[in-house]
Amino acid sequence: MATAYTPQPTGDGVRARVQRLGGHLAGMVMPNIGAFIAWGLITALFIPTGWLPNKDLGELVDPMIKILLPLLIGYTGGRMVHGQRGAVVGAVATMGLVVGADVPMFLGAMIIGPLAAYLMKLFDGLIEDRVRTGFEMLVDNFSAGILAAAMAIAGNVAIGPVVRTFTEAAGDAVGWLVDHDVLPLTSVLIEPAKVLFLNNAVNHGVLGPLGVQQAAETGKSVLFMLESNPGPGLGVLLAYMFFGPRRLRPSTPAAAIIHFFGGIHEIYFPYILMKPRMILAAIAGGATGIAIFLAAGTGLVATPSPGSIFAYLAQTPRGVGNWVGVYGGLLASAAVSFAVGAALLGFGKLAEDRPSGEQDSGDEAAPEGKDSGDEAAAATETGTNEDTGTDTGTAQQPAAR
Template identity: 65%
Template sequence: MNDAGAAPEGTWVRLRTWLQRVGGNLAGMVMPNIGAFIAWGLLSALFLPAGWIPNEGLASLSEPMVTTLLPVLIGLTGGRVVHDQRGGVIGAIATMGIVVGSDVPQLLGAMVAGPLAALALRQVDRSLRPRVRAGFEMLVDNFSLGLLGLAMAVLGYVAIGPVVSVVTVTLGDGVDWMVANHLLPVVSVIVEPAKVLFLNNAVNHGVLAPLGAVEAERIGQSLVFMIETNPGPGLGILLAFWLAGPRDVRPTVPGAVIIHFLGGIHEISFPYVLMKPRLLIAAIAGGATGVATFMLTGAGLVATPSPGSIFAWLAVMPRGGYVGPLLGILLSTLVSAGVGTLLLKAERRKDTAGDLADARTRSSANKWSASQAREA
């Protein structure tokens, strides 16, 4: 019985480890370039026609940044992770093939092409370097990178770019369909548990941010940017712990609230959910409430707020578009806090009943031990 129970648990642990590794790799390509994303987001918020200071000339920077600069930076970073500087160079070259071969922002494509090209170059280097005579190393290194980079750029233009474009457009159409059919809140059933497993950066920067970038380029804002970055569900969880959590944990909550809500470091709230897994229900309820509110109010952001603090949200809200996002954060906080408080109180009552039963059992055992001692 123990072996049968251990097998599924071991499979789950391996799957979670693999997902965390993949998510970490995806996030590792994006996080070093967050400054560039913020620059693009601020530029869009300020100078696009719907921005605070509309300027046609400066607004023309927005499209090249999201279609060329950001993908190339991601491809370069992804390649560098695999094969240092040479990997970064060939990753950027390969990404350019995808950028030119597609008419949508290729952030997802860059995450594929950069590491793939660097991996190919690493294998070529391992094969050639032992065979290169002294004095010819630089010549062989440069030409091998150039020739393979050309091949990867052509491959990206012909194959990878079109495939990723189809995937991106299909996912975007799926999001649009969910919005049209009022089903987008269901996404919280997937997103909130993934966040708790520390896959938040992978979900946001690897999936949602590219989809949001496509929609924002088309209509000037996107609701998709708000799904994972909403600080409301996590803030509600922390407030629930402050109201009804274990007494020895409550003193840690105020500091966590500041880090989470003002600093945008959502990871600070994840251990609280892992401590009481049933609070996933509260997180999902809060997330779904927030998304539903965003849909009903027509809310959206012009770029992904990173980190997901209230200040980052305010920075990328479109002009005149404050009510919907702030209302969504407020309602998602209240719902997750309310549901979380009820769950914690119910668990506390159950634990109290269990403690009473354990105390009675221990009392009976102690009484039996004492009687045995007297008889002895």
Template identity: 60%
Template sequence: MANPEMESPANSSSRSARAKVQAFGGFLTNMVLPNIGAFIAWGILTALFIPTGWMPNENLASIVDPAINYLLPLLLAHTGGKLVAGNRGAVMGTIGAIGLIVGADIPMFLGAMIVGPLGGLVIKRFDRLVENRIPAGFEMIVNNFSIGILGFLLMIFSFSFIGPVIEAVNNAITVAIEALVATGFLPLLSLINEPAKVLFLNNVIDQGIYYPLGFQSAAETGKSIFFTVASNPGPGLGLLLAFTIFGKKTARQTAPGAAIIHFFGGIHELYFPYVLMKPITLIGMIAGAMTGIVVFSAFDAGLVAGPSPGSIISYLALTPRGSYIGIILGVVAAAAVTFVVTSFFLKLDRKKDNDEDLASSIEKSKAMKSEGKKVLNFSNDNENKNEISKISFACDAGAGSSALGATTFRKKLQKKGIEGIEVKHYRIEEVPEDTDLIVVHKDLSDRARNANKHANIVTIENYINDENLEELLNELESEHQK
């Protein structure tokens, strides 16, 4: 078994870089996620009242353009600024975004996701610079005029420079992807999407690229295939069904529950550990995702907004008139192809599992047991070294797999009669400092350590049924009975 202390500098650097990209994706998610309701409201408005909608209404359709050009980008900028510098950052980001919006001819989603945090960063740096230097009684005037002056400068800069640059970049990306659509090569994006997803970079792709392009396209046609390129729940369903039938031991037992939650709840992170456990199944995921895009394209299908979470319920709710057949067939076809390909590899690899799994499971069990005990022994000179009062489950956005894991673990504590332990879920960067233990997926562990440098971390591979979680549960039960 590899010694973590002997990890090569190249591997360490690679993991650190991935953690930083994951953190960036998490930031994008936390900028978009609070505003998903507004995007869905715009999608419903578009699906109902534009000329090709369910109930065409010229008067109500007049809201569509102002909403996508002003409301949605301003919300993104406001949230982005707030993430960086609280309410003052939110105001700065919004001021900067209005210059950006007025200075461009396209919906400024990408621009707002840049200018919002930039505004927050500017005012945050200013506040640090003048901290403890403002004369008593002048705090309010400095606070107000600093936002006024710096906001004015950012607004002009956004109008004159950032807007035109973002528009040019956006046009270039749009032309490139539209060329893929026109030539029928759009399915090739799955070669990038699927590996990136299982490395927890799905939010970078969706929120950073496909959503902005999708909304721009939907504003013109009332729907967009870009919303389906990386969010199709079909491949994940096909993978988990294959493990349900042809998987072994724990994988076979946990896959049915994971399939239900993934497909109907939209938590795609649940299937990531299964792919990481057998990387060759990534071929099935890519094949299924490609098939889904081919079907969506053939039926000219698309969604009116980004499906968040990426469940079949969200898909059907955001499907416009005339796209239901294409959307349903695309999801079903993606699931079927992934199921067939994954099943082939699972059956082909079955004997190898029998020969090697036992030894690796024993080693894995020992490592997990050792890690679990180490986690609980915080300090040799602390009288209450084994007392745990707060456990935080953490994930990329703090609202998907971590929420599921926290709820499941909390119920297990209740069943065993263990009281006095608070179990909650958070975004990795927002875990409270008073947390005793952080539970996080192993592929997000570097990011968790970067954000919580002095925290005790338990790494897992499956948020529903993980041996390391069981070991932790047993340790807590033992301590509770003393």
């Protein structure tokens, strides 16, 4: 179940296992982001409160979110495990979940699609080289059909109710956080998880499915902005640009452009990993943005992926209040992150040249003959593009020597 959407960690530690799980979740969702965007655009345009209300076209919204998108996830998850045969049984099994469900069954599709494909893979391994010549197609087709039908029934009867219960409980938990005005505290968990390259697992594995359910009911959801907000990362990069180590500053403008306009958040993770205290700036900025989003009662209609300002523009619902809330929160999160980051960097004092042999333990000075900008570029090579899996490190401009 390899995926090109998150870095593949080595080892058997807890962090490596969580990263692998996040990679599998992202691998099921990211290839279908185009379909999510299509649903978001149709929703923003044609629902009764949209930009171009249309009753007939608005009827596309419900079937797409409840049937099409879960089927695509189940199909993709099955294909990751066992190729085309796994994709087919995964899609059929997912159909058992979505029939009669009153909520989008994304989490269920992430479970039953790969599970059905794995069982198909085990069966094919058992009968390999044991089928008489001329009966291969018959056995292949009937085995896939029987297993797919059985998994569809199991999904409808057993897995579906469990997933619905879990989804409702998770939704109630989010509702509790909102009702008690503590949703901004989720930044304490989200921002550190992001810089450990768990951003796709958090966004597409947890927040996205809950946000889609909320958006289907209210037309928008603040959950889409908890992880994807580009403001905190922009603030961190701007702090490095003005107050960071001198040799590192030339690399930050290009990184800021790639992050804010391209939506490739991974490019700023190495800047925080080099100075872990900078995570406090990202947390402060994220919490500020969420607080403003909640106060304005705003949200997006679908997941902005990648987390670019252009994706935000496409997914912001109609209404002056929504636009003010979304972009006011985004700018405020960038400003707070910049201010806290600048303070953590000593407003440039920590970037002053030091006598030979003397180093600030917090600054991790670059070794002789190699500047800190090169370290950032090398570290950034571990990041991947959220949507293409390409190496983001090559996009970063080299530091001046």
